[in-house]
Amino acid sequence: MSYEPKIIGFTCNWCTYAAADLAGIWRMQYPSNIRLIRVMCSGMVHPRMVTEAFSLGADGVMVMG
Amino acid sequence: MANIRNQDSWVHSGEPEQATRKAMDLVRMAVSKVGLLNPLPEIVVGVQQSALVIGGGPSGMTTALELADHGFPVHLVERSNLLGGQARFLYNTWKGEPIGPALQEMDARVRSHPLITLHMESTVTDAEGFVGNFKSTIQSPRGPQAVDHGVTVIATGGKGYTPTEYGYGTADRVYTSIEFDKLTMMGDRRINDAKTFVFIQCVGSRELGRMYCSRVCCTHSVQAAVQLKEQDPTREIFILYRDLRTYGEREELFKKAREKGVVFINYELHGKPRVTQLDPRQLEVVVWDHILHEPLRIVADAVVLATAIVPSSANADLARIYKLSTDADGFLLEAHAKLRPVDFAGDGLFMAGLAHYPKSVDEAVAQAKAAAGRAITVLSSDRIGLESTKATPVLANCDGCALCLDVCPYHAISLVEEATAEGSRSSHIQVNVAQCKGCGMCQATCPKDGVYVAGFSMEQITAQVKAALAL
Numbered sequence: 067m068s069y070e071p072k073i074i075g076f077t078c079n080w081c082t083y084a085a086a087d088l089a090g091i092w093r094m095q096y097p098s099n100i101r102l103i104r105v106m107c108s109g110m111v112h113p114r115m116v117t118e119a120f121s122l123g124a125d126g127v128m129v130m131g
Numbered sequence: 132m133a134n135i136r137n138q139d140s141w142v143h144s145g146e147p148e149q150a151t152r153k154a155m156d157l158v159r160m161a162v163s164k165v166g167l168l169n170p171l172p173e174i175v176v177g178v179q180q181s182a183l184v185i186g187g188g189p190s191g192m193t194t195a196l197e198l199a200d201h202g203f204p205v206h207l208v209e210r211s212n213l214l215g216g217q218a219r220f221l222y223n224t225w226k227g228e229p230i231g232p233a234l235q236e237m238d239a240r241v242r243s244h245p246l247i248t249l250h251m252e253s254t255v256t257d258a259e260g261f262v263g264n265f266k267s268t269i270q271s272p273r274g275p276q277a278v279d280h281g282v283t284v285i286a287t288g289g290k291g292y293t294p295t296e297y298g299y300g301t302a303d304r305v306y307t308s309i310e311f312d313k314l315t316m317m318g319d320r321r322i323n324d325a326k327t328f329v330f331i332q333c334v335g336s337r338e339l340g341r342m343y344c345s346r347v348c349c350t351h352s353v354q355a356a357v358q359l360k361e362q363d364p365t366r367e368i369f370i371l372y373r374d375l376r377t378y379g380e381r382e383e384l385f386k387k388a389r390e391k392g393v394v395f396i397n398y399e400l401h402g403k404p405r406v407t408q409l410d411p412r413q414l415e416v417v418v419w420d421h422i423l424h425e426p427l428r429i430v431a432d433a434v435v436l437a438t439a440i441v442p443s444s445a446n447a448d449l450a451r452i453y454k455l456s457t458d459a460d461g462f463l464l465e466a467h468a469k470l471r472p473v474d475f476a477g478d479g480l481f482m483a484g485l486a487h488y489p490k491s492v493d494e495a496v497a498q499a500k501a502a503a504g505r506a507i508t509v510l511s512s513d514r515i516g517l518e519s520t521k522a523t524p525v526l527a528n529c530d531g532c533a534l535c536l537d538v539c540p541y542h543a544i545s546l547v548e549e550a551t552a553e554g555s556r557s558s559h560i561q562v563n564v565a566q567c568k569g570c571g572m573c574q575a576t577c578p579k580d581g582v583y584v585a586g587f588s589m590e591q592i593t594a595q596v597k598a599a600l601a602l
């Protein structure tokens with residue numbers, strides 16, 4: 067079986083999350099192995115959330131805002 | 132919400148199986164979060180039932196009059212010494228209604244309305260607050276003045292692009308459409324006596340740097356062509372266009388122009404027309420005719436450039452002051468093009484007119500009325516409920532270390548001291564919910580889990596991560 071990394075993306079409610087919606091409206095295509103979690107600001111993402119995601123088995127974490 | 136449309140089915144339409152798996156994950160993530168939600172208290176604040184309108188063009192004047200006619204006091208701020216904005220340079224609407232007299236009437240009504248306070252030669256330099264409770268500083272020649280208001284409407288308009296091609300500024304008898312209108316209104320002989328006119332469309336629009344359509348220019352040129360033909364049917368008129376956008380009922384003008392013998396020639400970006408001065412009274416325009424398959428040479432008495440509309444430089448300043456969004460071209464950006472077309476993303480902030488996107492006077496006025504209508508939904512009550520997504524202290528964990536005070540961008544957190552039962556003093560944080568925007572910088576900074584944003588607690592996010600990883 068081929069390796070499929072699991073990516074967690076923290077997305078800011080005001081920009082990245084809205085941009086991800088817009089990407090949909092424009093029918094842009096991107097790999098389906100990312101799971102987006104909406105936060106109120108990328109500044110809300112506690113360092114512990116990132117390390118925790120890794121320790122729970124995520125292969126990559128993106129903090130976007 | 133499990134966002135399985137925009138963020139799943141639409142972006143992975145080529146991989147239905149993976150998309151379905153992702154959808155299942157997204158639903159599981161949402162459910163895991165919902166299970167940890169707590170009821171949030173409703174937050175209610177008072178509303179200052181008055182408005183601030185920035186920009187005294189047709190849009191700003193219309194919004195101010197609508198609000199004042201509904202009984203709400205309005206501060207109208209205009210940067211220049213005249214009301215009317217760009218519309219002062221226009222002659223007719225596309226329906227042929229004269230713009231000048233309508234502007235004069237608006238101007239008089241604004242100046243005499245008991246509920247409108249006019250601030251001429253003034254700008255807004257600073258603002259604070261939130262929906263229902265803004266405080267803005269208006270800088271006038273007499274000095275700064277602070278005003279309280281419940282809503283803010285931005286109607287700062289736009290301006291014409293100054294062309295750098297087609298001989299503009301170097302050749303005689305090459306005009307922008309605004310200059311053409313002015314000369315026409317004054318009965319200038321350079322227009323009155325001219326026989327052959329060439330209109331060039333999309334000057335500065337729909338090319339690199341300004342990819343947008345300026346919307347009013349096709350109708351303006353076609354309408355001007357019809358008028359020129361009506362005055363003198365022997366005139367020869369050419370409109371060189373890329374795509375003709377006389378949308379909606381404006382199509383009638385296009386039909387009329389065709390009937391009257393106005394010649395429409397399509398050109399493409401890679402083969403723009405060339406303009407050269409023959410003598411002080413005549414110009415040569417050469418354009419590739421895609422039907423004849425050869426260059427067409429026109430000797431013209433006047434060349435009119437349908438120039439792009441560009442946003443006011445004020446948009447960037449106001450965006451900073453009121454934390455507004457602008458698009459890549461510098462126009463104001465609405466919260467949602469279809470669902471909230473005159474609202475900014477921030478509450479209590481609205482927009483109207485040219486500042487938002489190029490549009491004709493009638494469309495600007497319609498939008499200004501819409502902005503007034505939306506503003507009234509806030510002003511009509513003396514109280515308003517706010518979002519409940521706010522920073523929430525956890526007093527059991529907070530030891531008053533105050534790290535979060537420094538990172539809060541809204542100065543919403545303060546420290547309170549209390550005497551404990553044992554007689555010593557303890558301190559902890561307190562959040563001003565009206566100022567807090569729920570960004571959670573405090574949450575990310577706190578080393579002790581002493582504060583979280585309602586609806587985005589660490590437990591909730593951890594639960595989502597676990598669900599995402601199918602744990």
Ligand SMILES: Cc1cc2nc3c(=O)[nH]c(=O)nc-3n(C[C@H](O)[C@H](O)[C@H](O)COP(=O)(O)OP(=O)(O)OC[C@H]3O[C@@H](n4cnc5c(N)ncnc54)[C@H](O)[C@@H]3O)c2cc1C
Pocket residue numbers: 185186187188189190191208209210211213214215216217218219221223224225253254255286287288289290291292308309347348351438439440441443445483484485486490491492493495
């Ligand atoms: C080149 C050009 C050609 C046009 N041609 C046509 C046409 O043929 N037909 C048609 O229907 N429409 C045309 N329009 C559009 C028309 O001018 C507008 O729809 C109309 O003027 C309504 O605009 P407004 O009130 O939103 O903005 P404006 O008319 O631009 O007024 C904005 C006002 O805000 C003021 N202002 C700006 N910044 C600040 C600030 N920071 N603080 C305070 N005040 C500020 C300005 O001084 C101005 O008075 C044209 C526009 C341009 C630029």
